Amino acid sequence: MSTIIKHPKNSFTVMNELVLPNDTNTLNNLMGGRLLHWMDIAAAISAQKHCNRIVVTASVDNVSFQHAIKLGDVITIEAKVTRAFHTSVEVRMDVWAENIPSGSRIKSNEAYYTFVAVDQSGRPIPVPELSPETEEEIELFAGALRRRQIRLILAGKMNAHDAKELKALFFNE
Secondary structure, three states: OOOOEEOHHHHOEEEEEEOOHHHEOOOOEEOHHHHHHHHHHHHHHHHHHHHOOEEEEEEEOOOOOOOOOEOOOEEEEEEEEEEEOOOEEEEEEEEEEEEOOOOEEEEEEEEEEEEEEEOOOOOEOOOOEEOOOOHHHHHHHHHHHHHHHHHHHHOOOOOHHHOHHHHOOOOOO
């Protein structure tokens, strides 16, 4: 059986949403939970494109809100797989807010989500390998292993002592 190898561009997904009154808080800013919901959908689509399988959200990294998104703004979420592990994939997202009448566009957020591919019974299954092509994709691919180690340590699934790539950032070993 041959190994399936995909590239980040194969999972690239763009999702647009218009911020409506029901999406905002009392200051007419987009509610964070609504943005996280949209990001989860965009990331899941990207992960499914890579895996050709049903995927479930395993983790959401720290999401910081750099700029308020206003009522009437158009949100663009760009997502693509940065690394595939045995049964999981990491997806990076960039979120842009655009005020069409003024022509302004600003980056609002970036985040990493992790998804696990599952079969019809909900059991994890292997995913295709990922082969980065551009310099940026290679950098994101390399960093994904360290980000994964942080996630596993925080979830209590890995001992910090065993996180070799992560420790290499801080110690000469």
